[in-house]
Amino acid sequence: PPSPGGAAVGGAALSLASGSSRVVAGEVAAELSGWLGELVATTEAGCLELDRLHARQAALANHQAELANTHAACLREVRSLESRQCALAEAEDYDAAEEITSQVDEAKGRAARAALALDQVVQDAQMVSELIQAERSRRRGLVEATAAKLGAFERRALNELKRDEARAKIDISAEGGRLGAERGRLEQERSHVARDRANLEQERLETEGHICLQTEGAAGTASDLAAKLESVDAELAALQAQLAAKLEERAATAAQLGEAERAIETVRAKFTRQLQRIAERERIIAKSEVECECEESALAQEEARHALKSSEALGRAQALRYLVGR
Numbered sequence: 001p002p003s004p005g006g007a008a009v010g011g012a013a014l015s016l017a018s019g020s021s022r023v024v025a026g027e028v029a030a031e032l033s034g035w036l037g038e039l040v041a042t043t044e045a046g047c048l049e050l051d052r053l054h055a056r057q058a059a060l061a062n063h064q065a066e067l068a069n070t071h072a073a074c075l076r077e078v079r080s081l082e083s084r085q086c087a088l089a090e091a092e093d094y095d096a097a098e099e100i101t102s103q104v105d106e107a108k109g110r111a112a113r114a115a116l117a118l119d120q121v122v123q124d125a126q127m128v129s130e131l132i133q134a135e136r137s138r139r140r141g142l143v144e145a146t147a148a149k150l151g152a153f154e155r156r157a158l159n160e161l162k163r164d165e166a167r168a169k170i171d172i173s174a175e176g177g178r179l180g181a182e183r184g185r186l187e188q189e190r191s192h193v194a195r196d197r198a199n200l201e202q203e204r205l206e207t208e209g210h211i212c213l214q215t216e217g218a219a220g221t222a223s224d225l226a227a228k229l230e231s232v233d234a235e236l237a238a239l240q241a242q243l244a245a246k247l248e249e250r251a252a253t254a255a256q257l258g259e260a261e262r263a264i265e266t267v268r269a270k271f272t273r274q275l276q277r278i279a280e281r282e283r284i285i286a287k288s289e290v291e292c293e294c295e296e297s298a299l300a301q302e303e304a305r306h307a308l309k310s311s312e313a314l315g316r317a318q319a320l321r322y323l324v325g326r
Contacts, residue, residue: 039146046139053132060125067118074111081107161320168313175306182299186292193288200281207274214267222260229253 081104088097232250 035149039142042142043139046135046142050132050135050139053128053135057125057128057132060121060128064118064121064125067114067121071111071114071118074107074114077107078104078111157320157323161317164320165317168317172306172310172313179299179303179306182302186295186299189288190292193285193292196281197285200278200285204278207271207278211268211271215264222257222264225253225257225260229257 081100085097085100085104088094088100229250232246232253235246
């Protein structure tokens with residue numbers, strides 16, 4: 001009878017190959033997840049830094065505008081005071097013109113201080129602008145590095161996908177071939193069992209036919225004697241007066257019946273070994289039928305697992321394609 005050991009080994013091999021593919025895919029996914037996590041953290045930090053620099057730049061621009069307005073106002077005040085001073089000097093009011101001199105000097109001082117503060121603010125704004133440009137350059141470099149790394153990852157993922165698909169095709173093809181061979185062997189075994197049963201049934205019929213042919217006369221005699229015995233029993237019940245004679249006749253008839261039955265048993269004894277062999281072969285065939293049913297069930301389960309694993313392999317390939325496409 002066939003053994004399910006080969007089917008179990010084949011199923012274990014396919015499960016091991018599928019598990020290896022899942023391990024590789026998990027490693028690639030873990031690496032990509034870690035790298036994307038670092039990229040997100042770096043990008044968020046860069047965005048926060050740019051927001052801070054832009055806020056600083058906006059504050060400096062507002063301060064620069066305020067200082068420029070202050071400087072312009074101081075210059076206008078200086079020009080106004082100088083104009084008044086010139087007018088007083090032309091009017092020969094030198095004392096009043098002299099009093100305005102201190103106001104002019106004070107206005108000029110404020111204008112000078114505003115100019116210095118404005119220069120410092122312009123320098124700070126320039127430095128912030130350079131920092132912003134540097135951060136943008138760094139982010140452009142990060143984008144370029146990201147694109148290069150994604151390209152490398154895409155190539156690696158495609159290579160892994162091709163290798164995984166090749167392994168899956170080889171494993172599925174091998175498993176399909178093995179299951180097909182098992183199916184063919186089981187069908188052949190079933191045909192052998194059916195042939196043996198038909199041969200056994202034919203042999204049984206032939207044996208019973210031989211027995212009937214060789215016991216035809218004895219069987220007829222036995223039938224006649226049984227009918228006569230019934231008649232004698234009836235007569236014994238009805239004819240008590242003839243009891244002694246009928247008992248003797250019954251004994252003789254019973255003896256003849258015993259001889260006929262012994263003759264039948266003698267003929268049947270010639271076929272004892274053949275009948276025992278038939279019974280033994282019938283037991284072996286029944287056992288083979290039970291084993292075939294067990295193997296049929298095991299093979300059906302393996303075919304179902306094979307179909308499921310083939311579907312999972314195709315699903316993983318589609319998922320990886322979708323990941324690479326994104």
